[in-house]
Amino acid sequence: MAWQRKVLRINLSDGSIKTEALNMDWARNYVGERGLATKYLWEGMNPGEDALSPENMLIFATGPLTGTIASTSGRYAVVTKGPLTGAIACSNSGGKFGAELKFAGYDLLILTGKSEVPVYLLIEDDEIKILPADDIWGTTVWHTEEWIKSHHQNPQIKVASIGVSGENLVRYACVVNDLHRAAGRSGVGAVMGSKNLKAIAVRGTIGVSVDNPAGFMQAVKASHERMAGHKGRMAFTKYGTHPMLDMMNEFGGLPTRNFDDTRFDGVKNINARAARTPNEHGHTNLVANKACFGCTIACGRIAHIDKTHFTIVNRKEYIHASGGLEYETAYAFGPLCGIDDIDALTFAGFMMNEHGMDPISFGGTLAAAMELFEMGVITTKDTDGIELRFGNPEALTIMAEKTGKYEGFGKILGLGSRLMCEKYGHPEIAMHVKGQEFAGYDGRALQGMGLGYATSNRGACHLRHDTFGPDMDDQTGKDKAKPCKDSQDYIAFLDSTGLCLFTSSAGLKKPMYMDLLNTACDHTWSSDEIDLAGERIWTLERMFNLKAGLTMADDNLPERLLKTPAPSGAAKGHVAELDIMLPEYYAYRGWAPDGVPTTQTLQRLGLADNAKG
Amino acid sequence: MHKALLIDPGKCTSCLQCEMACSFEKEGVFNPARSRIKVFEFEHGRYAIPYTCTQCSEAWCLHACPVEALKRNETTNAVEVNETLCVGCKVCTIACPFGTINYHPVSKKVAKCDLCGGDPACAKACPTDAITYVEDSWSGLERMKRSALAGHGRPNPQQETA
Numbered sequence: 001m002a003w004q005r006k007v008l009r010i011n012l013s014d015g016s017i018k019t020e021a022l023n024m025d026w027a028r029n030y031v032g033e034r035g036l037a038t039k040y041l042w043e044g045m046n047p048g049e050d051a052l053s054p055e056n057m058l059i060f061a062t063g064p065l066t067g068t069i070a071s072t073s074g075r076y077a078v079v080t081k082g083p084l085t086g087a088i089a090c091s092n093s094g095g096k097f098g099a100e101l102k103f104a105g106y107d108l109l110i111l112t113g114k115s116e117v118p119v120y121l122l123i124e125d126d127e128i129k130i131l132p133a134d135d136i137w138g139t140t141v142w143h144t145e146e147w148i149k150s151h152h153q154n155p156q157i158k159v160a161s162i163g164v165s166g167e168n169l170v171r172y173a174c175v176v177n178d179l180h181r182a183a184g185r186s187g188v189g190a191v192m193g194s195k196n197l198k199a200i201a202v203r204g205t206i207g208v209s210v211d212n213p214a215g216f217m218q219a220v221k222a223s224h225e226r227m228a229g230h231k232g233r234m235a236f237t238k239y240g241t242h243p244m245l246d247m248m249n250e251f252g253g254l255p256t257r258n259f260d261d262t263r264f265d266g267v268k269n270i271n272a273r274a275a276r277t278p279n280e281h282g283h284t285n286l287v288a289n290k291a292c293f294g295c296t297i298a299c300g301r302i303a304h305i306d307k308t309h310f311t312i313v314n315r316k317e318y319i320h321a322s323g324g325l326e327y328e329t330a331y332a333f334g335p336l337c338g339i340d341d342i343d344a345l346t347f348a349g350f351m352m353n354e355h356g357m358d359p360i361s362f363g364g365t366l367a368a369a370m371e372l373f374e375m376g377v378i379t380t381k382d383t384d385g386i387e388l389r390f391g392n393p394e395a396l397t398i399m400a401e402k403t404g405k406y407e408g409f410g411k412i413l414g415l416g417s418r419l420m421c422e423k424y425g426h427p428e429i430a431m432h433v434k435g436q437e438f439a440g441y442d443g444r445a446l447q448g449m450g451l452g453y454a455t456s457n458r459g460a461c462h463l464r465h466d467t468f469g470p471d472m473d474d475q476t477g478k479d480k481a482k483p484c485k486d487s488q489d490y491i492a493f494l495d496s497t498g499l500c501l502f503t504s505s506a507g508l509k510k511p512m513y514m515d516l517l518n519t520a521c522d523h524t525w526s527s528d529e530i531d532l533a534g535e536r537i538w539t540l541e542r543m544f545n546l547k548a549g550l551t552m553a554d555d556n557l558p559e560r561l562l563k564t565p566a567p568s569g570a571a572k573g574h575v576a577e578l579d580i581m582l583p584e585y586y587a588y589r590g591w592a593p594d595g596v597p598t599t600q601t602l603q604r605l606g607l608a609d610n611a612k613g
Numbered sequence: 614m615h616k617a618l619l620i621d622p623g624k625c626t627s628c629l630q631c632e633m634a635c636s637f638e639k640e641g642v643f644n645p646a647r648s649r650i651k652v653f654e655f656e657h658g659r660y661a662i663p664y665t666c667t668q669c670s671e672a673w674c675l676h677a678c679p680v681e682a683l684k685r686n687e688t689t690n691a692v693e694v695n696e697t698l699c700v701g702c703k704v705c706t707i708a709c710p711f712g713t714i715n716y717h718p719v720s721k722k723v724a725k726c727d728l729c730g731g732d733p734a735c736a737k738a739c740p741t742d743a744i745t746y747v748e749d750s751w752s753g754l755e756r757m758k759r760s761a762l763a764g765h766g767r768p769n770p771q772q773e774t775a
Contacts, residue, residue, distance in 0.1 A: 067643055068633070068643050069630060069633040069634060069637060069643055069738070071740075096629070099645075103644060103645070103646065156646070178658075179657050179658070180657065180658075203646075204646065205644065205646035205647070205718075206644070207636065207640070207642035207643055207644025207646065207647065208642060208643045208644070209641070209642045209643075210643075213637075213641065217637075224740065228740065287659055288658075288659050288660075289626060290626050290627055290658045290659075290661065291626035291627055291628035292628075293628070293629055294628060294629060294630060294633065295626075295628050296628060296630065296740040298626035298628060298741075300658070302657065302658055302659045304659075320656050320657060320659075321656050321657055321659040322657040322658075323657065323658075
């Protein structure tokens with residue numbers, strides 16, 4: 001119950017399609033989604049294989065609560081080895097695709113090998129076909145979704161696909177589902193492209209049952225009511241994540257012009273207020289808020305571009321509304337590139353969705369390229385004649401489209417900041433951890449965030465831990481290891497349930513998650529077992545990375561954050577105190593001083609047998 | 614006094630709580646493919662519109678049925694399917710001008726909204742009040758109230774969201 005107890009395995013090299021029973025011991029120990037997929041990845045491939053080789057496994061995983069009436073139950077995860085980082089990649093998405101995969105009867109879809117020719121998958125309950133993708137290869141995500149629904153005469157099909165960027169192995173290409181929801185980070189779309197797999201189309205009519213329906217509906221009612229009256233939920237519904245721009249700007253933790261500053265003057269032109277206020281032509285950016293599957297928050301923004309704006313003045317095809325700005329997109333295109341043109345940001349966001357790219361990594365890479373341009377390392381000869389200066393909205397919108405279509409200087413930007421800056425002999429300009437670009441929080445102003453970035457198993461990421469409280473209270477590295485580690489484990493568990501992390505900022509607490517899980521599943525977890533599962537998942541991801549060749553040297557931050565003091569804000573004069581936090585963190589995790597989990601720790605987590613492998 | 618489902622698409626976020634509540638009520642599983650109410654999205658999700666049976670007074674499905682499997686429930690005013698009588702001929706699905714009565718591939722009969730016997734699960738599940746269950750003679754009440762406010766030069770109270 002709750003789990004479908006079925007795994008679908010497709011080998012794209014020989015076209016074999018098999019189903020097998022879900023390993024229920026693993027399901028109890030790793031819950032589902034992120035955790036369970038990590039276990040299958042660990043058991044199924046050698047972490048040393050190249051991320052873009054046929055030997056890499058690509059797993060689409062739902063959780064036990066995916067597809068139920070619990071709020072935010074639409075989540076699925078894409079787990080694989082990431083081409084941007086060489087580390088484990090785990091990208092989580094909402095929309096309606098994940099629930100549809102579950103409704104078709106599968107907990108996990110495991111893809112291996114590489115098709116000789118471009119293909120897409122059509123999964124209609126237990127009928128599965130590998131079909132030629134000749135008509136959609138080389139086209140956009142938006143076209144692919146429309147084509148598949150129309151070709152199969154079924155508008156109820158849900159599609160997850162890649163754009164031209166993914167086909168061409170842009171290192172931060174993502175998998176986009178339902179037009180503008182994405183498994184966004186670490187380049188999981190490039191892995192799909194490397195397998196010659198354009199899209200996965202699913203129609204599921206089997207549905208999801210729960211073990212104790214009456215108990216589950218009671219737990220759902222309690223959690224819905226809790227969220228309905230919660231201030232965090234109300235703020236997400238009304239403003240999405242967008243207000244974080246003002247908060248971080250006020251605090252002085254808003255990375256600006258490739259981390260040259262921690263505050264950005266132009267915020268007022270691109271913030272949540274600007275999105276809701278009519279401009280001089282009477283145009284208002286934001287038109288609606290929309291929900292992912294099952295979600296009673298509905299933080300998703302739907303926006304449209306002023307039809308007189310330079311980006312669409314002769315391009316009627318972009319006059320319609322689509323996915324609008326959330327915080328990370330607004331940060332990565334705005335402050336990080338020094339741009340305060342809300343329509344340009346919105347257009348670049350459309351490009352990310354239409355062509356399938358991670359806006360955080362694209363923005364981070366573009367910001368690094370802008371710094372190289374300002375330094376004179378690259379010139380308009382390299383950049384197809386575009387003045388790649390901070391603050392130039394045309395540089396953003398043109399490069400977003402070029403990278404999406406894999407043209408001109410976009411091919412260079414498609415390498416990601418680490419490879420691009422190495423190519424030009426200036427690795428210090430690339431702002432990343434393990435090759436992945438930073439989210440919109442400066443590690444000098446938010447110390448625990450810095451530690452979280454450095455130790456995140458998928459490279460720099462703000463969604464693997466939550467130390468906002470301690471970071472706001474104190475701007476030093478003191479006492480950040482414990483909240484960082486504890487929240488990493490807790491989120492690893494949450495990401496394995498099928499629910500959205502945002503529920504934890506919208507009122508839900510551990511006992512409510514437990515009530516939902518323990519009534520939905522025919523298994524009961526104790527509070528300690530939940531903690532242990534989270535830590536087990538985190539540690540297994542770590543072991544994957546160590547086996548892939550990463551070391552403690554990769555748990556690092558760029559020199560700029562470690563040596564150059566923050567120029568303004570609450571943390572003015574501070575650098576990231578990783579040297580204090582990291583040893584404390586390893587010790588608190590029960591890892592040796594070189595960042596390798598001790599045998600004792602592995603035994604405690606039931607991972608000792610894995611260490612031999 | 615009869616009640617009716619009142620749908621306000623402006624409030625719908627397309628979360629599909631209604632479809633899950635409906636399928637759970639009717640089939641005991643969470644399965645939008647078996648929901649009697651459907652939410653449609655337009656323009657990349659800008660507009661989301663829930664749609665279900667309007668329980669027509671002059672119900673064409675009821676008249677089209679050759680075996681009298683469709684009957685009006687005088688208490689709730691819903692047109693209900695008698696599964697024992699229904700032969701799955703689908704003529705009613707052709708007769709319905711709105712497409713809100715459909716064939717059910719498992720039961721091999723037709724399925725439609727029956728207002729859950731007067732306590733519709735979709736309306737209870739909707740988190741934004743896009744679907745409410747109101748006096749059928751006053752389905753215009755909320756819009757009338759908004760117009761009244763506007764008529765007095767007061768701003769139209771927007772939905773809590775965008």
